[in-house]
Amino acid sequence: MIELHMFPMSHYNEKARWALDYKGIPHTRIPYMPGPHAGKIKKLSGQTQTPVIRFEDGDVLAGSTDIVLELEKRFPQPTLLPADEGAQKQALDLVEKFDGDIAVKERRSLFVHLIDEPDYLCSMFAQGQTPAKRFIYRRMLPLVKGMMRRSMDIHPDALEEGNALTRQAFDYVAAQTRDTGYLVGDQFTIADLTAAAILAPSVQLDYADMMKPKPVAPSIQAYLDQFADHPGAQWVRTMYEQHRAPLRVAA
CATH class of the missing domain: 3.40.30.10 (Glutaredoxin)
Incomplete structure (x- = not known):
């Protein structure tokens, strides 16, 4: 398996x-x-x-x-790569674009809030663990706060910088998908999967894998609210509704 x-x-x-x-x-x-x-x-x-x-x-x-x-x-079918060589390059260039600064700085701006919400951070990242492991992880979080700040380069301008770049990314997908609904051509590709997955932490989703634990911490809810009505956030929700297949996790 x-x-x-x-x-x-x-x-x-x-x-x-x-x-x-x-x-x-x-x-x-x-x-x-x-x-x-x-x-x-x-x-x-x-x-x-x-x-x-x-x-x-x-x-x-x-x-x-x-x-x-x-x-x-x-597993070539269903395919995630456009058949046309030029379109394939365009899709892979977009993957690189979203995997780079957008993903890194979006995550950093979220962690500006999460790092001061240890209970909520634990509920997000200790999913699927035993109660004992969750307890130990929660107790450990204050001790590694400084390490987390350094490893993600969380600095005074991180929140503003990350929010601005995330909004630019939402602007981009909203404009780029206006005609066909997709980033490259008229079908779902690796570019759409990547952009929607990378932006998913900044969208309130009902899909199990990326659903925020409830109740959502107030600072995280405020972060999500700033993008809630953006057409780019709606595009992410649409990609999940139309293309996020049911789970195939083995029992």
């Missing part, structure tokens, strides 16, 4: 989950908590970032885009 080693609430990890579900590929999900995950993930893949996938033949691959492209090779 294919294994996906992942964080429950993460836009990069959501890309891999979405591709697996879109293609209807049965798999097992193994959730980790950020921080304590590092040792096991490094032993598995030689590095510490998630998502990591282990295929049935034993091959291990890290990185959301590399995982999606490998799934495309192994």
